Amino acid sequence: MINNHELYITTTSGQLFVKCWQPETESQQTPLILLHDSLGCVGMWRDFPMQLCALLQRPIIAYDRLGFGHSELQTTAPALSFIKDEVAVFLALKEQLTIDDYYILGHSVGGAMAISIAARDKCLGVISISAQAYVEERTLEGIREAIAFFSDPAQFSRITRWHGERSQWVFDAWTKTWLSEEYANWSLLPTLTQVNCPLLAIDGQEDEYGSCDFPKAIVEHSSGYAELLLLERCAHMPHREQTSSVLSAIDAFICGCESR
Numbered sequence: 001m002i003n004n005h006e007l008y009i010t011t012t013s014g015q016l017f018v019k020c021w022q023p024e025t026e027s028q029q030t031p032l033i034l035l036h037d038s039l040g041c042v043g044m045w046r047d048f049p050m051q052l053c054a055l056l057q058r059p060i061i062a063y064d065r066l067g068f069g070h071s072e073l074q075t076t077a078p079a080l081s082f083i084k085d086e087v088a089v090f091l092a093l094k095e096q097l098t099i100d101d102y103y104i105l106g107h108s109v110g111g112a113m114a115i116s117i118a119a120r121d122k123c124l125g126v127i128s129i130s131a132q133a134y135v136e137e138r139t140l141e142g143i144r145e146a147i148a149f150f151s152d153p154a155q156f157s158r159i160t161r162w163h164g165e166r167s168q169w170v171f172d173a174w175t176k177t178w179l180s181e182e183y184a185n186w187s188l189l190p191t192l193t194q195v196n197c198p199l200l201a202i203d204g205q206e207d208e209y210g211s212c213d214f215p216k217a218i219v220e221h222s223s224g225y226a227e228l229l230l231l232e233r234c235a236h237m238p239h240r241e242q243t244s245s246v247l248s249a250i251d252a253f254i255c256g257c258e259s260r
Contacts, residue, residue, distance in 0.1 A: 002053050011092040014072030017042065018093070021053040021060040029058035030124060032103045032254075035086075035110030036062070037130075038174035041069025041162050048239050055247055056254060063093060067169055069162060078173050080183055084191075086113040087120050094121075103254060106131065107239065108209065109174075112188050115218070119194035125257040127200045127250060130236050132210050133217040134187040135178065142209040142236075143178050192221035198260075199226040200253040202246060204234030225260075227253060 001024040008015050019042045032052060034045060042062045049060040066089065067074030079085060090113075094102070103125045106114030111131025118126035132139060150156045150171065160167045177183055199222045201215040212230055219226040229249050231242050239246045 002050050004050075009093060009096040011089060011096070013089055013092070014066045014074070016066065016072070016089070016093055017064040017070035018097070019049070019062050021049050023053060023057045023059075025057075027058050029056070030101045030103060031059040031061050031099060032056065032105060033090075033099075034060065034062040035090075035104065035106035035113050036065065036068070037108035037110050039159060039162075039170060040107065040110070043069060043162055046240075048243070051243065051247060052250065055251055061097070061099075065089070067166060067173065069166075073166060074169060074173075078177060080177065080180075080186070082173075082177070083109065083112050083186075083188075084116055087117050090117050091121065103127070103257070105129065105250070108132070108236065115188060115195060115199070116191050118197055118199070119191045123197045125198040125200070125254060126195065127202065127253065128215070128218060129202045129238055129246070130204065130207055130209065131188075131201070131214065131218060133189060133192075133214040133221075135184050136210055136214070138211055139209050140179060143175055145208075147175055189217060189221050192218060193223050195222045196224040198224055198253070198257050200229065200249065201226065202229045202231070202238055202249060204231050204236065204238050204241065206233065206235045209236050 002021050004021045006019045008017055041064045045062055049062055053060045064071035066072055101124055104114045104117055104123055105127040107129045111128030114126050115128055163170045201218040203215040215228055219228045231238055234241045
């Protein structure tokens with residue numbers, strides 16, 4: 001049985017909603033912290049954190065970034081430096097939860113944030129799932145297609161289900177930022193050279209928001225030990241589309257980190 005609890009923590013930037021999963025036999029193992037994607041939140045991880053907790057027998061922690069899910073409402077557009085800026089929010093969360101060592105996992109833009117955190121803080125290992133490494137035409141085309149898809153109110157209600165009154169802000173924070181001319185030169189590659197901890201990059205070969213060049217670049221530019229897992233017949237959500245393969249890879253990766 002997996003136990004879970006929810007809490008709010010206060011940072012100088014606003015309140016964060018946090019959810020923690022703990023094995024029934026209380027574990028002293030290092031936690032794994034999850035960072036969600038551009039339209040995500042804690043709830044949208046569904047049962048993935050519980051599955052991770054059961055498999056790894058360690059605490060799993062996820063939080064809603066400011067403006068998302070149940071965290072504090074935001075009214076201004078995110079800065080173009082929003083990926084790098086998440087490092088300060090994460091460090092505040094880490095301090096409030098009295099976390100020292102940790103592993104970190106992020107999906108999509110959450111993966112870029114996880115890598116940014118690992119580059120600037122003590123981290124035992126970082127896992128990216130479908131993370132972007134720079135701005136690619138395939139990424140922009142995928143976002144344009146998403147704008148057309150969510151223009152249908154029935155489809156947009158899928159966002160509203162999770163974000164409520166925050167939904168339009170959440171959607172604009174994703175689409176308007178990535179499609180802006182000012183964001184065209186963003187790249188994660190300089191940050192990757194500062195990542196010295198072990199890294200695992202997971203991606204689907206049919207990811208609609210980026211080519212296989214993304215995970216390959218992430219592995220190639222990291223300064224530490226790095227692994228690549230490319231999944232066939234898999235798109236942008238490997239942890240949903242091929243859950244067992246992703247869980248096995250994460251388990252093996254963390255076991256490897258702790259045996260080195």
